[in-house]
Amino acid sequence: EAQVTQNPRYLITVTGKKLTVTCSQNMNHEYMSWYRQDPGLGLRQIYYSMNVEVTDKGDVPEGYKVSRKEKRNFPLILESPSPNQTSLYFCASSPSTGLGYTFGSGTRLTVV
Amino acid sequence: GESVGLHLPTLSVQEGDNSIINCAYSNSASDYFIWYKQESGKGPQFIIDIRSNMDKRQGQRVTVLLNKTVKHLSLQIAATQPGDSAVYFCAENMGPSNDYKLSFGAGTTVTVRA
Numbered sequence: 111e112a113q114v115t116q117n118p119r120y121l122i123t124v125t126g127k128k129l130t131v132t133c134s135q136n137m138n139h140e141y142m143s144w145y146r147q148d149p150g151l152g153l154r155q156i157y158y159s160m161n162v163e164v165t166d167k168g169d170v171p172e173g174y175k176v177s178r179k180e181k182r183n184f185p186l187i188l189e190s191p192s193p194n195q196t197s198l199y200f201c202a203s204s205p206s207t208g209l210g211y212t213f214g215s216g217t218r219l220t221v222v
Numbered sequence: 223g224e225s226v227g228l229h230l231p232t233l234s235v236q237e238g239d240n241s242i243i244n245c246a247y248s249n250s251a252s253d254y255f256i257w258y259k260q261e262s263g264k265g266p267q268f269i270i271d272i273r274s275n276m277d278k279r280q281g282q283r284v285t286v287l288l289n290k291t292v293k294h295l296s297l298q299i300a301a302t303q304p305g306d307s308a309v310y311f312c313a314e315n316m317g318p319s320n321d322y323k324l325s326f327g328a329g330t331t332v333t334v335r336a
Contacts, residue, residue: 114265143324152311153266153326168323200265210256210313211324213265 114214133201142184245312254315
């Protein structure tokens with residue numbers, strides 16, 4: 111089944127403890143992106159990647175890192191999480207320019 | 223502020239009636255628009271898209287209308303069903319210099335009354 115898989119689905123962590131949210135897609139898509147979703151703010155792009163080793167900042171990149179060493183994987187790294195990063199995170203992938211993303215099921219992160 | 227927004231945060235519709243969800247955008251360079259549906263506990267799901275060289279596009283029970291003159295986008299759902307209850311987002315591709323960037327509105331929550 112064609113899909114975007116995120117792990118974990120739920121995560122509670124403490125301030126300052128580094129964490130990684132994994133994302134993998136099995137559709138051979140070139141483009142991948144991370145979004146965060148907060149009440150009343152919709153989805154905001156954190157980072158995106160156009161291909162292996164090619165990444166760029168979205169609207170809200172502060173406090174996040176990404177890497178794209180393989181085409182299928184696009185992990186999101188929080189080096190020192192803070193409570194304002196408590197949010198619902200979505201990974202998404204797209205086959206080419208101008209086509210809509212396929213989204214994963216989301217990771218609900220709580221930083222205490 | 224956001225370049226893509228929805229006129230109403232909530233919409234209540236009787237089962238069997240048609241629904242119309244509206245969206246305004248401010249970037250005249252945007253050339254591609256998408257409607258997503260998000261059910262509780264799930265990620266956004268693609269419904270339908272439209273490019274700026276079109277005014278209308280139809281899918282199964284859904285129609286998207288694009289009015290570039292007033293920068294307005296709408297999603298029409300025919301014969302609304304209980305399974306259509308969800309949050310609906312419009313998304314805007316910001317144009318050739320931002321090919322991979324989709325900007326989303328805050329969403330409209332649609333509730334279908336039995």
